[in-house]
Amino acid sequence: MMEQTFIPKSLKVGKESGKITWQTPSNIALVKYWGKRDPQLPENTSISFTLSNCHTITSLTYKKKEVKNDSFDFEVVFEGEKNEAFKPKIETFFHRIVAYVPFLKEYSFVIASKNSFPHSSGIASSASGMSAIAMCLMSMEKELNSELSDEEFYKKASLLARLGSGSACRSVKGALVVWGEHSEIEGSSDLYGVEFTDAVAPVFNNYQDTILLVDKGEKQVSSTVGHGLMHGHPFATQRFAQAQENISKIKEIFANGDVDGFIALVESEALTLHAMMMTSHPYFILMKPNTLEVIHKIWEYRKHTGSKVCFTLDAGANVHVLYPESEKETVQTFIKEELFVYCKNGEYIHDQVGMGAKLLDSTHI
Ligand code: DP6
Numbered sequence: 001m002m003e004q005t006f007i008p009k010s011l012k013v014g015k016e017s018g019k020i021t022w023q024t025p026s027n028i029a030l031v032k033y034w035g036k037r038d039p040q041l042p043e044n045t046s047i048s049f050t051l052s053n054c055h056t057i058t059s060l061t062y063k064k065k066e067v068k069n070d071s072f073d074f075e076v077v078f079e080g081e082k083n084e085a086f087k088p089k090i091e092t093f094f095h096r097i098v099a100y101v102p103f104l105k106e107y108s109f110v111i112a113s114k115n116s117f118p119h120s121s122g123i124a125s126s127a128s129g130m131s132a133i134a135m136c137l138m139s140m141e142k143e144l145n146s147e148l149s150d151e152e153f154y155k156k157a158s159l160l161a162r163l164g165s166g167s168a169c170r171s172v173k174g175a176l177v178v179w180g181e182h183s184e185i186e187g188s189s190d191l192y193g194v195e196f197t198d199a200v201a202p203v204f205n206n207y208q209d210t211i212l213l214v215d216k217g218e219k220q221v222s223s224t225v226g227h228g229l230m231h232g233h234p235f236a237t238q239r240f241a242q243a244q245e246n247i248s249k250i251k252e253i254f255a256n257g258d259v260d261g262f263i264a265l266v267e268s269e270a271l272t273l274h275a276m277m278m279t280s281h282p283y284f285i286l287m288k289p290n291t292l293e294v295i296h297k298i299w300e301y302r303k304h305t306g307s308k309v310c311f312t313l314d315a316g317a318n319v320h321v322l323y324p325e326s327e328k329e330t331v332q333t334f335i336k337e338e339l340f341v342y343c344k345n346g347e348y349i350h351d352q353v354g355m356g357a358k359l360l361d362s363t364h365i
Contacts, residue, residue, distance in 0.1 A: 052354025201257025
């Protein structure tokens with residue numbers, strides 16, 4: 001299988017110790033990934049805007065084990081405090097990726113992470129969190145294999161991130177990333193995300209995303225469980241086919257600067273995602289009353305002003321309000337005056353499209 005090409009053939013003997021820090025962004029899908037098969041492969045192609053302000057900063061400190069053993073040796077520090085809750089997810093992640101990064105068992109790690117967005121804001125932190133660890137591990141690999149090209153580096157980082165959380169593979173590059181094989185997207189793959197390099201009209205540059213924190217609690221149904229419910233879902237086949245068509249459509253929309261087409265497609269994708277949840281067995285609803293209030297307010301505002309503002313949703317109650325940079329002032333006023341009342345504690349986060357992962361530091365300690 002093709003994934004073999006990502007297994008290193010020979011690596012130099014690694015440094016005794018070191019520390020690497022990466023900042024990686026969150027992303028918001030326009031055509032949604034919902035449904036997967038082993039090993040974390042998507043049932044349909046998805047595309048997302050990479051975000052900028054919502055990000056994770058992770059430092060990976062590594063030290064050669066004094067006594068070799070066959071287990072993963074790591075500690076997690078989240079927002080300055082030792083964290084046990086994230087360990088099982090990272091342990092699973094390490095099991096999935098160890099074949100690709102065989103040096104993982106030779107070291108003891110401290111993974112220290114912090115998010116730019118408030119904890120339990122309902123913003124998916126798995127995308128930025130997993131991609132940050134993946135980037136740090138790739139920096140380690142680069143030290144062991146100086147021949148690794150930039151292209152190979154980012155592809156493999158995305159592949160590793162995918163094995164942590166599917167959508168994380170779209171949190172390595174910017175501004176638009178496609179994940180999942182599609183006949184009209186050159187180089188696209190189920191194994192990793194690729195930058196969308198086809199024509200994009202200027203109206204879509206620096207697109208704005210204000211995230212309204214409608215509900216900040218733990219989700220009742222995790223994304224992983226939700227994905228699982230697409231197996232045997234009565235509408236799954238049609239949904240996956242529709243997503244493939246929507247990728248073809250959005251490609252045209254970007255090329256033509258068709259903002260009305262963008263609004264229609266993106267809002268339909270969001271509602272379809274939630275319709276899949278509501279028609280799963282067992283069924284579930286992640287939207288809250290205020291999610292619907294916001295959607296209606298946006299529709300009303302658009303009708304009365306001719307604005308090009310629209311919304312999308314991820315697997316939760318929060319609303320991502322999307323709009324062109326040219327409307328930044330007016331839409332942000334609208335949000336401040338009319339939408340903030342639907343947010344928990346009046347909280348929202350202004351963000352915009354960003355350019356992907358950043359190396360902050362790489363030191364020998
Ligand atoms: C609704 O990537 O969080 O945000 O692969 O199980 O970790 P796992 O799921 P995850 O699913 C995200 C789903 C989504 C849509 C999307 O981001 O495309």
